[in-house]
Amino acid sequence: MPLHIECPQCGETDDLVGDRGVEGIGITCGACGARFLRDRQLRCATCAGTDLVLRPQVLTQFSRGTQLSVVGWTETHCCTSCDAEALLRSERANAPLPAEYRPRAVRPQSRT
Numbered sequence: 001m002p003l004h005i006e007c008p009q010c011g012e013t014d015d016l017v018g019d020r021g022v023e024g025i026g027i028t029c030g031a032c033g034a035r036f037l038r039d040r041q042l043r044c045a046t047c048a049g050t051d052l053v054l055r056p057q058v059l060t061q062f063s064r065g066t067q068l069s070v071v072g073w074t075e076t077h078c079c080t081s082c083d084a085e086a087l088l089r090s091e092r093a094n095a096p097l098p099a100e101y102r103p104r105a106v107r108p109q110s111r112t
C-alpha cells in the first residue's frame with residue numbers, strides 16, 4: 001500500500017514527483033512547485049499533527065525473574081503536543097524516555 005503523501009502547501013496528492021536526496025526522499029509538487037521531505041509527513045497517531053521529534057528511549061529486557069536490565073537505546077517519535085509532559089520530564093532530567101513509555105505519537109491513547 002503506497003504512503004499517503006500530500007503537499008503541505010496546496011494539498012496536492014497526485015502531481016508529486018519523488019527523488020532520493022541527501023536528506024532522504026524529496027518530493028516536488030507539480031501543482032505549486034513546493035519541495036518538501038517525505039519523511040516530514042509523519043503524523044502523530046493521536047492528534048495527526050506533524051510536529052514530531054525523535055527522542056532517545058531506554059531499551060530493557062527481563063533477565064531472570066522480574067529484574068529489568070538496560071540493554072541499550074532506541075529512538076522513538078514523540079509528538080511535541082501530545083507527549084509534551086514526557087518530553088519535558090526527560091529534558092529536565094537530561095535522561096532518555098523510560099522504557100515503559102509509549103509515545104502518543106506512535107500509539108493513540110485516550111486520556112484517563
Ligand SMILES: [Zn+2]
Pocket residue numbers: 007008009010011012029030031032033034
Ligand atoms: Zn503543492
Ligand SMILES: [Zn+2]
Pocket residue numbers: 044045046047048049079080081082083104105
Ligand atoms: Zn499529537
